[in-house]
Amino acid sequence: MEGLQLKNEFDYSDKDFWDISRLVTEHSGIELPESKKSLVYSRLVRRLRTLNIMRFSEYYELVKADLSKGNEQEFLTLINAITTNVTHLFREHHHFDHLKEHLKLLSQTQDKINIWSCAASIGAEPWSIAMVVHEFCKENPSCKVRIIASDIDSEVLKQAQKGVYEVNPENVKANPYLKKYLKLEKTEDSNSPLHHSLYKISDEIRPYMEFRQINLLHNWQKEFHSKFDFVFCRNVIIYFSKQTQKQLFEKITEIMNVGAYLYLGHSESLLGITDDFENQRQTTYKKVR
Numbered sequence: 001m002e003g004l005q006l007k008n009e010f011d012y013s014d015k016d017f018w019d020i021s022r023l024v025t026e027h028s029g030i031e032l033p034e035s036k037k038s039l040v041y042s043r044l045v046r047r048l049r050t051l052n053i054m055r056f057s058e059y060y061e062l063v064k065a066d067l068s069k070g071n072e073q074e075f076l077t078l079i080n081a082i083t084t085n086v087t088h089l090f091r092e093h094h095h096f097d098h099l100k101e102h103l104k105l106l107s108q109t110q111d112k113i114n115i116w117s118c119a120a121s122i123g124a125e126p127w128s129i130a131m132v133v134h135e136f137c138k139e140n141p142s143c144k145v146r147i148i149a150s151d152i153d154s155e156v157l158k159q160a161q162k163g164v165y166e167v168n169p170e171n172v173k174a175n176p177y178l179k180k181y182l183k184l185e186k187t188e189d190s191n192s193p194l195h196h197s198l199y200k201i202s203d204e205i206r207p208y209m210e211f212r213q214i215n216l217l218h219n220w221q222k223e224f225h226s227k228f229d230f231v232f233c234r235n236v237i238i239y240f241s242k243q244t245q246k247q248l249f250e251k252i253t254e255i256m257n258v259g260a261y262l263y264l265g266h267s268e269s270l271l272g273i274t275d276d277f278e279n280q281r282q283t284t285y286k287k288v289r
């Protein structure tokens with residue numbers, strides 16, 4: 001019917017969207033262009049319902065007021081709702097092959113190795129690193145390896161710490177690391193369309209791992225007492241503006257050793273961002289100065 005417009009359940013104007021968009025960019029670096037307007041609405045409605053708030057403007061004021069008092073809790077809930085935490089074990093496998101090869105080379109000159117997974121989401125990335133590290137440490141027991149897994153979102157970090165994942169048993173069988181270090185918790189539900197079973201990360205690979213909540217936009221450099229040899233910064237900078245990416249890599253450069261490796265996500269690059277790294281191969285960079 002001409003002229004009939006579907007009305008949103010909650011009041012949501014262009015101004016509400018841009019207020020939220022600015023707040024998110026200012027405090028997390030995540031850019032929300034106009035194309036994300038309906039996504040923001042659909043990802044946040046449930047939260048407004050829970051809080052019994054009828055207008056996005058009211059929700060924005062609530063988050064802003066909390067932030068100005070130094071309380072980040074609701075802001076993190078907002079970030080959790082709008083970001084994509086998609087990840088899986090051994091995503092972009094070539095990075096883990098590179099890590100395996102270079103752990104071996106590095107251990108010829110040093111006996112302590114530090115690795116950071118800086119947008120770890122629910123932990124599939126750092127646990128995949130830990131599997132490779134554990135295999136390496138069994139062969140090289142004098143080398144001490146530490147993995148720090150961090151994310152802005154405390155909820156995903158809780159899941160990461162649990163280390164429980166739904167995986168297709170065929171994929172577990174096909175990957176020697178998963179076969180060894182995933183323990184079956186619950187067999188697939190025959191009604192599940194994906195035929196996934198529930199697996200838990202084995203206890204033997206847990207000692208390498210330390211979890212921390214870190215917002216990449218903040219100044220976290222002094223939190224680390226030693227420099228890193230490998231940094232996984234994958235599938236997070238796509239959300240940031242070029243300017244935010246430049247500022248982030250200035251800080252990342254500070255906490256990496258010369259000769260250390262940086263891994264980015266499949267659609268990310270350092271082109272026009274920093275000259276401190278040399279591209280080695282697909283999305284794999286070496287710090288050269």
Ligand SMILES: C[S@@+](CC[C@H](N)C(=O)[O-])C[C@H]1O[C@@H](n2cnc3c(N)ncnc32)[C@H](O)[C@@H]1O
Pocket residue numbers: 028029030083084085086087088091118119120121122125150151152153156214215216217233234235236239265
């Ligand atoms: C798509 S996941 C990437 C997971 C993993 N690195 C991978 O490639 O499979 C993106 C993650 O970045 C996190 N993130 C977004 N902005 C962030 C920020 N400012 N500081 C730290 N983490 C952030 C999100 O919470 C989310 O868990």
